[in-house]
Amino acid sequence: MSNRTARRCRCRRLLPALLLVCLACMAPAMAGSSRSSSTATAPVISATPTTDAGWAMLEEILSNEAQRIVETMPLIDGQKMHGPIKVKIDPIEKKMTLLLSKDYLADGTGAAFEDIVSYVGSAIVSTAAPAIELNGWDTLVEGRPLSYYFPEDYARASLRSSSSANSSVAVFGGHGWYYHYNFKDWRAQRDPSNGILEDEITTEYSRRLEKMLRDSYRAQVFEPRGHSTDIHTPSGQPWWRLATRYWLKRALPNRPDIWHSLPGSASPLRERNEDIRSRPLYANEVKADTTIHLHTNAHIDTRTRGTGVLYHAGRSRDENLARNILCYMDEYIHIRSAYKDWIVPANPTPRMDLGENKLADMPSVIVELGFHTNPDDARALQDAVFQEGATAGIAKGWYLYTQGMGCKKMKILHIPDVEALYGEHQQIKVEYEGIPLSMIQVISSIKNCPANAPCRGFNGGGPKDGPVTLDISCPIPDLKEPLVLDVETKLMDFSGGSAPLYHHKVKCMPGGAEGPGPWRGLARRR
Incomplete structure (x- = not known):
């Protein structure tokens, strides 16, 4: 068993609070060969460290995993061997830093370098997720930022057009x-x-x-x-x-x-x-x-x-x-x-x-x-x-x-539950938020219509910058008792934007007309 594998196996005893499953210990066939370790599964981490020693141990385990992954990848052209790679975690900023040796720049910061950094970085972010949700990562080579080695590229990176177009x-x-x-x-x-x-x-x-x-x-x-x-x-x-x-x-x-x-x-x-x-x-x-x-x-x-x-x-x-x-x-x-x-x-x-x-x-x-x-x-x-x-x-x-607008997804905020008489039509207001790009369409379906009631879905809509309403009506069933309709409503614009479904109720009461009648005033809202 290699020293690296031995260190990973000791994590069970050194840091039980992390609940680490050091899978290198579970695969003796991998011992003694860094190449064969490429078949290993990532360590499982299931708790957040609470001490400096815990964070240090997490960094060691993630560094070992990063090294294992990088050794499964092809050498960069001009690179004689896979150099060391380390992981540092900032638990306050929730940021990770990959520390690479200079041989990873053998071909500059081209496609091969980007592949290594992307592949290793995303894998370590996933592995660390149970302990900390990392928001991206930085890369240092021999302790220096990439801008130190490629100042022209990074001088350009700091530029921005002043145009507002x-x-x-x-x-x-x-x-x-x-x-x-x-x-x-x-x-x-x-x-x-x-x-x-x-x-x-x-x-x-x-x-x-x-x-x-x-x-x-x-x-x-x-x-x-x-x-x-x-x-x-x-x-x-x-x-x-x-x-x-x-x-x-x-x-x-x-x-x-x-x-x-x-x-x-x-x-x-x-x-x-x-x-x-x-x-x-x-x-x-x-x-x-x-x-x-x-x-x-x-x-x-x-x-x-x-x-x-x-x-x-x-x-x-x-x-x-x-x-x-x-x-x-x-x-x-x-x-x-x-x-x-x-x-x-x-x-x-x-x-x-x-x-x-x-x-x-x-x-x-x-x-x-x-x-x-x-x-x-x-x-x-x-x-x-x-x-x-x-x-x-x-x-x-x-x-x-x-247009200078940020994120505000479409969402129905409120549709009132209403009461209406059998055969009655009413118009109710739909309150929503979001940024529609065109006229609004509202479509409802009734989820529990009885067999003896001729239920139809409801429709409505409105301009993108004006009030939006929904036209509801109660069916005329062969019933003498109230009927509560479970309604599912969707709001969308004609560009394809849509709000999640909204659930509300319409209570239909006896005493209405024998057929679709005129408007009967304001809704009786509960």
């Missing part, structure tokens, strides 16, 4: 096929998982989002990665599969500073790294007011699910855009019954190491639509119903951000 947006479907100089072939940037190739499915989301932004919000949209089925001769692939870098090379042949921004690089991943950089550099060139990058996510634990939005830490405008998009994705996804339990976190994730955001001169966010490593998420990502809801939420979040 918000009418244009650059939309990028993430990844795409690229040329690999070691293997001397064209390949996707991501591996297929559960029937999904991220490089390709993101183009469907970018197509939907572009159309929605143009048609519904009259936005000026820049989407350089198109949808042509023509064949790109060097790769033999249809153009729609190719990464943004190659589209920009064709469209802007005299601007290699955008699509060939690493001319001195000898990395076999240099065109993949240039692809990451080309997206924000193009958005800067066309002076887009905002930028949205669309991706699907991956996690070492295939049970991990849900949507996420990432922004560059410390940029308040980017954070506001991220919060709006996350808020309205929650609204538009959850109104679809198949996805009412879809996981949407309350807060976006701040990061400082992601090139798509840090190189942008305008508010920029990365939308992780769902986890292609999870079978249920993968099915949803391919479902047109989910695609419509997710992109509609992104579009509304973007639009309301441009």
Whole structure:
């Protein structure tokens, strides 16, 4: 058994309050080999430390887990061995810091570096969740921030346009096929998982989002990665599969500073790294007011699910855009019954190491639509119903951000329970909150209509900035006693925004007309 495994096994005795299951102890076959430990399961943590010693032990366990994970990943080009990686936790700020050795920068902060930081960081956040809910993480290399090693990139990251215009947006479907100089072939940037190739499915989301932004919000949209089925001769692939870098090379042949921004690089991943950089550099060139990058996510634990939005830490405008998009994705996804339990976190994730955001001169966010490593998420990502809801939420979040409005999801606040006579019609007020984008429609269904009563659902509505009402009526059953109707009401606007169902009652009383009669005054409200 290695010293590292032995340390993890001792956690049972040293810190019982953490209730740690050190699974390395449960797999003797893994002992003595850091490579074979890649098959281990993450340690289970089920309580929050209450002492400094407890937090120190948690950091040690998370550091061991981070090291185990990173050793399952390919070496970065130029990296001779996996260097040490440590985890530090700030329990007050609820922030994590990944401490890396300098060999992780062997190929700069390109695609391989981003993959390691994203994969390890998200796994450690999940592992630590029972003890502390971490809000993103920072990355230090040899104790220094990445800006120390790449000052030009991070000087740009601190810039922001002073323009208040918000009418244009650059939309990028993430990844795409690229040329690999070691293997001397064209390949996707991501591996297929559960029937999904991220490089390709993101183009469907970018197509939907572009159309929605143009048609519904009259936005000026820049989407350089198109949808042509023509064949790109060097790769033999249809153009729609190719990464943004190659589209920009064709469209802007005299601007290699955008699509060939690493001319001195000898990395076999240099065109993949240039692809990451080309997206924000193009958005800067066309002076887009905002930028949205669309991706699907991956996690070492295939049970991990849900949507996420990432922004560059410390940029308040980017954070506001991220919060709006996350808020309205929650609204538009959850109104679809198949996805009412879809996981949407309350807060976006701040990061400082992601090139798509840090190189942008305008508010920029990365939308992780769902986890292609999870079978249920993968099915949803391919479902047109989910695609419509997710992109509609992104579009509304973007639009309301441009109007200076924040997150206020649609919600019915109150519909009074009323009494009416059989055959009587009444109009009642619907109180709601939220930001509708068009006229309001209200639709009700009766959940307990008896067989001998000709029940019909109720309808109503109103202008987006005026009173909203619901017309109710009592059926004329062959009854002489009161009938209490259980009513379920939905409020929506014609853009697809909708409030959760609201339950209320209508009590129908004998003594009314023998058929649908005239209005009978005010409702008798309980």
